[in-house]
Amino acid sequence: MGLWSKLTLNEEGTSQGVTKEPIDAALTLAMADLKARFIDVDRGTVRYGSIRGSEEFEHYRELASRLRPFDLQSLVSRAQRLSFWINIYNTLVIHGVVELGLERSVKEVSRFFDRVGYEIGGHRFSLNDIEHGILRGNQRPPYKLLRPFRGRDNRWRFAVKPMDPRIHFALVCGARSCPPIGFYEADQIDFQLDLAAASFINSPQVQVLPEERAISISMIFKWYKRDFGGTDGALVETLLKFLDEGQKKDYLKQDRERVRIRYQPYDWSLNKE
16 A cells, blocks of 8 residues: 555445445445444444454445445435535545554554545545535635645535534544544434534533633634634634533633633544444
């Protein structure tokens, strides 16, 4: 494997097969099977070592090969596009970790998020293409100068606009500081994204510290501050929207204009059991 080589993980397989459901629905069911057996939802951990060679994973891999001729224009509604791309991103991360035999972190592979991808509908999409090109409406990634889709790249047609900042509570990058993994359904996507946001914001990833007149929050809010409104005040309003009722929320309401924001170190170690 070359240092900069692209890793298209669904090149193998016939891209043929018979299922009772459309391929996007069949993939969602296959993801649910993987989640039920190998993912601890409460702890947000994945048994990557057990996934390799399992019947569920082999079934998923075969379905993933059928994404190559998939008609992306068949995803008509915004809800369909959101759920499809979030699910593909989350499972592609797992697929990449398993296929590459990673043990400690996705950082073991240089430029993991640029190199790991799928061919979908005749186009190649890396993890960064999916997150920043599709789900963030073709915005540049943090600490990069350029957008994913430039010039005559017609993949921009599939971008979800306007972007929904709640995706940051649903996308799972394989690290312990990521949100817990879930899979999403088009007819429940709004409810599920609200639930993901509330779960993340009421976890240790967000700490309200009245005695220090401060909040300590995930680096995700710093990296994507623009997506959450671009100001400290907008970040605080996002937190207030999803924080559980109680003393900490009451304090933040009262002191929202004076509270200091700190960002927690990001733990890139693998979210495995």
